[in-house]
Amino acid sequence: MKFKKIVLNNFFDGEIIKEFSGNSGKVYLVKNNVTSPAYIAYKTCKYLCEESKDLFDEEVLKWNSINSRYIVPIYYIHNIIGEYYACMRACDGTLADLMSQKEVCETSAYIYALQIIKGLMDMNASSIEHHQDFNPQNILFEDMSRLFRGFPPKEIHPSHRYRMMISDFAMSNYYVKNNIDGRAGGKFPFKAPEQYKDSQLSDFEPDRFALGVLLCMLFTGKHPCGFKQNQVFKKNPKKLKTSWKTWAHSGSKTVNFHNNEVSNLISSLLSTEPEERPNYNECFGVIRKQFEIFNPNEYSTAMFHIDYFDKQYSAYPRDKLRTRVN
Ligand SMILES: Nc1ncnc2c1ncn2[C@@H]1O[C@H](COP(=O)(O)OP(=O)(O)OP(=O)(O)O)[C@@H](O)[C@H]1O
Ligand SMILES: [Mg+2]
Known part of the structure; x- marks a missing residue:
């Protein structure tokens, strides 16, 4: 500039x-x-x-x-x-800000997770196969309580005020353009094994791996390598005894969470083999079901927002809309 x-x-x-x-x-x-x-x-x-x-x-x-x-x-x-x-x-901050300010409670983790996975599903439904730099600093939020007086009403959880939005598509689909150099991208703590230059892995699903890291941090408060939130959000994240590359390929991935379904989902997203990582429909299904069991009222509010806006978008596809100026 x-x-x-x-x-x-x-x-x-x-x-x-x-x-x-x-x-x-x-x-x-x-x-x-x-x-x-x-x-x-x-x-x-x-x-x-x-x-x-x-x-x-x-x-x-x-x-x-x-x-x-x-x-x-x-x-x-x-x-x-x-x-x-x-x-x-204009957004009000990033998911990394929210995660490092104070502990994210379980209900908030479900509310954010559903929106973020829905964003990935919508992204895949367009021309974008891979974001390639998916991490909490590239997920922005809008605080709707700043836009609408009295929102959210006190009957619903305060975290419904946040609308999560994925951003920064600079690296997206690089792999589609070039399946050798185009493996690049991703911040070290979120980088999938197949994104490293000399990786022998033939499949490519880096956003699913990064989603696994993100969900682990949201639900457990810790990165699966054991580091705290702030240690991985720094411009130069804390160094591991080995290296981030070794960790991604073979390091231990700790998911210390009481809900087995959610823990198993996160562990399979963190699998070294890209083809073993579940797709976003499966992820959405697990998170939604466990949220409903954990907190049915907040679950139905979260799903109301997602379904309402989904219908808004699908009923009037943007490419068919013509805006009239007079
Ligand atoms: N619409 C927005 N509203 C408010 N802040 C924003 C917005 N877009 C970006 N930012 C802030 O600017 C930062 C950098 O933006 P962005 O990630 O798009 O740039 P980049 O150069 O591609 O980043 P990277 O370091 O990931 O390559 C974001 O992490 C966020 O803090
Ligand atoms: Mg960015």
């Missing part, structure tokens, strides 16, 4: 209130001056060259092909004198 913050403020007609920097992208959180919504986010490439522009175009097109309430929505692409900014929904 070549423009200074003060210049961007004018183009955005707002004020940049926060900046985030990932590996390849730069995200600005903007408070709008005169328009609604009050906040908006813009993602652009961190380093500008001809190739990064093509990759950015690709990311936006892949991302926008997904029809789901559980994926961060992109509104449009803002072209500022040849530099492109994807304008998207």
